[in-house]
Amino acid sequence: DWLPALAAALGAPAPSLAATAGREGWERGADNTLARRLGWRPDHPTWRTGFHHQRQP
Structure with a gap:
């Protein structure tokens, strides 16, 4: 859930679904x-x- 949000905040393309496959059960x-x-x-x-604020000067 956080990886696409980080990519968007940095103005980067969203990661492919293959990059995050199998990680749904990870603990905090x-x-x-x-x-x-x-x-x-x-x-x-x-x-x-x-x-969001990381990309702001």
Whole structure:
């Protein structure tokens, strides 16, 4: 779900379906619970808004 959004935010072509085939069952790769407990807050509320703002100067 995030790869096409990142490509769009960067102005790149969307990846082919073959590039993402078989990855639907992947688990989330990170947990930021400890970082949040220590006071860290993300710069953007969602990865979609973060991707959008990455292309902005």
